[in-house]
Amino acid sequence: MSIESGAAPQKTSSKSSSFLDQREGSRSLHFVKYHGLGNDFILVDNRDSSEPKITPEQAVKLCDRNFGIGADGVIFALPGVNGTDYTMRIFNSDGSEPEMCGNGVRCFARFIAELENLHGKRQSFTVHTGAGLIVPEIQEDGLVKVDMGQPVLKAANVPTKLASNKNDAVVKSELVVDGVTWNVTCVSMGNPHCVTFGTKGGEDLQVDALNLAQIGPKFEHHDAFPARTNTEFVQVYSPSHLKMRAWERGSGATLACGTGACATVVAAVLEGRATRKCTVDLPGGPLDIEWREEDNQVYMTGPAEVVLGAFVFEVDQQERFITKKSIVPAACGIEDMIPLLVLLKVYGQLI
Numbered sequence: 001m002s003i004e005s006g007a008a009p010q011k012t013s014s015k016s017s018s019f020l021d022q023r024e025g026s027r028s029l030h031f032v033k034y035h036g037l038g039n040d041f042i043l044v045d046n047r048d049s050s051e052p053k054i055t056p057e058q059a060v061k062l063c064d065r066n067f068g069i070g071a072d073g074v075i076f077a078l079p080g081v082n083g084t085d086y087t088m089r090i091f092n093s094d095g096s097e098p099e100m101c102g103n104g105v106r107c108f109a110r111f112i113a114e115l116e117n118l119h120g121k122r123q124s125f126t127v128h129t130g131a132g133l134i135v136p137e138i139q140e141d142g143l144v145k146v147d148m149g150q151p152v153l154k155a156a157n158v159p160t161k162l163a164s165n166k167n168d169a170v171v172k173s174e175l176v177v178d179g180v181t182w183n184v185t186c187v188s189m190g191n192p193h194c195v196t197f198g199t200k201g202g203e204d205l206q207v208d209a210l211n212l213a214q215i216g217p218k219f220e221h222h223d224a225f226p227a228r229t230n231t232e233f234v235q236v237y238s239p240s241h242l243k244m245r246a247w248e249r250g251s252g253a254t255l256a257c258g259t260g261a262c263a264t265v266v267a268a269v270l271e272g273r274a275t276r277k278c279t280v281d282l283p284g285g286p287l288d289i290e291w292r293e294e295d296n297q298v299y300m301t302g303p304a305e306v307v308l309g310a311f312v313f314e315v316d317q318q319e320r321f322i323t324k325k326s327i328v329p330a331a332c333g334i335e336d337m338i339p340l341l342v343l344l345k346v347y348g349q350l351i
């Protein structure tokens with residue numbers, strides 16, 4: 001199944017019984033784990049097939065932080081379509097498939113640069129996603145700047161059932177969640193976001209004080225959002241400096257959300273709270289976001305790193321995982337570490 005530009009991709013059906021690569025008589029999955037400000041992903045080299053190598057159900061198991069590898073999602077690097085260099089697809093840790101992932105696409109760019117040995121060569125790619133064309137570029141300083149496309153504000157396309165109140169958009173509208181009235185602005189960056197700076201008539205948000213696990217799911221599953229929603233809770237430090245915590249659709253509270261940071265700046269501009277160029281502080285670190293007036297495009301700049309502590313696993317006779325060896329290259333400094341190819345070698349019982 002391939003995804004069409006602008007359309008929310010559907011869940012992939014379970015086609016093969018195991019995600020394990022059975023070539024050469026062994027059963028293995030090659031992947032690398034990356035993170036963007038602590039928003040972590042298992043990246044799968046899927047360039048030889050337009051079908052993800054693992055199913056959503058298998059992704060749920062791999063993302064489990066106690067019984068699996070642990071991640072906020074699984075990202076697949078697939079062949080490009082319609083003239084693009086690559087296609088990116090992602091499964092959230094609950095197995096649902098979002099249209100886009102901001103931190104994920106920065107990790108994707110670093111992953112592709114390693115796979116294709118592009119050091120010192122062209123490091124900008126066209127990537128087909130469920131949100132349309134996305135263009136990440138690895139800068140000389142190692143940060144990844146991404147052209148995230150244009151925000152979608154039309155209520156029906158976010159999608160939200162809330163009535164539009166500013167042109168076609170929903171800006172600082174009332175949303176009752178669990179008996180409390182919040183002011184929300186709805187923005188799609190390909191995926192849906194509900195951004196709030198606080199409750200009606202309430203104090204400015206102190207985002208550290210929020211119990212995200214308690215309030216987040218109530219926004220995510222609110223009737224106003226037919227495709228569920230990501231929610232960003234935002235505190236304004238200054239017109240160019242915001243602080244945000246996200247409850248993500250399908251992944252819960254994460255340390256960072258790239259599309260959420262973009263939606264936050266768009267909402268802050270629409271509500272007259274911020275300038276078009278902001279730093280957004282997330283629990284995992286800052287992202288620089290610009291919503292350009294000239295072309296209406298949103299640009300996001302931030303890091304993407306390989307997760308340290310990668311291992312080769314095998315399963316012993318009692319079906320227990322044993323660490324075969326660490327493959328952290330001894331000669332490298334942590335900052336210079338090349339991405340690691342992690343070989344997970346297990347029996348089919350895991351998945």
Ligand SMILES: N[C@@H](CCC[C@H](N)C(=O)O)C(=O)O
Nearest residue numbers: 098101102103191257258259
């Ligand atoms: N963490 C991501 C967003 C991932 C998708 C999201 N959970 C959804 O379902 O829309 C980001 O950095 O943008």
